[in-house]
Amino acid sequence: MTDLKALEALVFQKVGNRGKPLSKLGYFCAPFQPETGPFSDKVVKIYQNHVPYSTLETLLRHHDDYINVLTRLGIRVPETEIHLLENGSKLVPVIVQDAIHPKFMMRYQMQLADLQRALELMDSAGLVIARFWNALTQDMGRVGFHPSIRNFAVIDKEAIFFDSFPPLIHYSHVEMGEILLKFSESLLIRFVGPFVPQMLARIQDEWYSPSQTLIGLVGSACRLRPSDQGYFLDWGREFAHTHLPQFSNEIIEGLQRVPQLPGYWTSFRKLLRLQGKPNI
Numbered sequence: 001m002t003d004l005k006a007l008e009a010l011v012f013q014k015v016g017n018r019g020k021p022l023s024k025l026g027y028f029c030a031p032f033q034p035e036t037g038p039f040s041d042k043v044v045k046i047y048q049n050h051v052p053y054s055t056l057e058t059l060l061r062h063h064d065d066y067i068n069v070l071t072r073l074g075i076r077v078p079e080t081e082i083h084l085l086e087n088g089s090k091l092v093p094v095i096v097q098d099a100i101h102p103k104f105m106m107r108y109q110m111q112l113a114d115l116q117r118a119l120e121l122m123d124s125a126g127l128v129i130a131r132f133w134n135a136l137t138q139d140m141g142r143v144g145f146h147p148s149i150r151n152f153a154v155i156d157k158e159a160i161f162f163d164s165f166p167p168l169i170h171y172s173h174v175e176m177g178e179i180l181l182k183f184s185e186s187l188l189i190r191f192v193g194p195f196v197p198q199m200l201a202r203i204q205d206e207w208y209s210p211s212q213t214l215i216g217l218v219g220s221a222c223r224l225r226p227s228d229q230g231y232f233l234d235w236g237r238e239f240a241h242t243h244l245p246q247f248s249n250e251i252i253e254g255l256q257r258v259p260q261l262p263g264y265w266t267s268f269r270k271l272l273r274l275q276g277k278p279n280i
Contacts, residue, residue: 002096006038008085011046011094028165028183033099045095045165050182056084056091059167059179063095066167069143073135075128076160093183095165106152106159110224115231118221122235124159125152125217130243133210144168144176144207149220168207176204211250214240219259229258 031045049056063082070077078098084091102108106125110118129147136143151163166179180203206212218236222229233255240251 002081002083003038004083004085007044007083007094007096010034010037010039010044011085011092012087039096041099043097043099043162045097047093047095047165048183049090049092053091055182056093059093060084062170063164063167066143066169067164069140069169070132070161070164074131076158077164078160078162080162080164082164097162097164100153100155100160100162104153104155104160105150106154107150107224109154110149110221115228118225118228119231119235120157121154122217122221122232123239124154124157125149126214126239126243128152128159128161129210129213129217130239133213133244133247141170142172142208144204145213146207147213147217149217149224168204173204180204210244211240211247211254214244214247214251215254215259218255222258233258 240248
């Protein structure tokens with residue numbers, strides 16, 4: 001069980017003493033892994049709080065539900081906990097998750113792999129996508145999935161999914177748009193977002209579409225390795241036929257050309273100064 005006093009001591013000390021951020025790809029926060037101490041084998045994610053307590057209480061319940069549903073669907077997720085830590089008059093959401101060695105990150109492996117290995121990595125991630133959508137049932141409610149290359153690790157050909165925030169369960173489209181706004185790490189997004197709510201809300205659309213999750217995975221691979229884009233397009237069309245036949249027509253239509261990031265997302269990414277590969 002997590003020692004919350006030790007976690008508070010870590011979270012609320014000077015940023016530079018926590019450990020170097022593991023990634024600059026995230027929209028909500030920069031995860032870090034302490035170099036020493038009781039959390040040296042954990043990744044810690046600290047989120048902004050600009051919402052009332054009732055919203056945070058709901059967030060925690062939804063997060064636990066989301067982890068439980070992912071597990072029920074056969075998705076492998078590292079041991080993950082979410083806590084609310086007191087910081088003066090505010091409560092700060094913090095996720096603590098078992099760390100995975102950087103060498104197993106799918107994005108890192110995709111950048112170094114030969115073509116055959118890159119396609120095997122795509123198989124590993126694709127099978128998780130197929131397992132999710134093929135096992136999801138209506139009684140589970142509105143459940144989404146964000147299986148991007150940067151949200152997977154692959155160990156012994158098995159993909160591990162580690163992105164549990166925001167918890168893509170129970171929230172309506174409008175409510176999820178509000179989550180994207182209020183928990184953004186960027187003050188600029190929190191200021192500009194209310195003036196373009198539809199644009200901000202559209203970021204989530206891919207997460208709730210079986211066809212778009214696979215198309216998005218292929219698009220990420222094409223941007224990461226543009227010289228192999230033809231192979232990734234072929235892989236996606238064949239994978240759809242074999243593993244997602246009920247969605248194959250939409251997927252194949254979407255893979256007639258290299259998938260492009262929508263303009264609103266590339267604009268937000270520039271505003272946030274997030275790392276990532278541009279459209280081809």
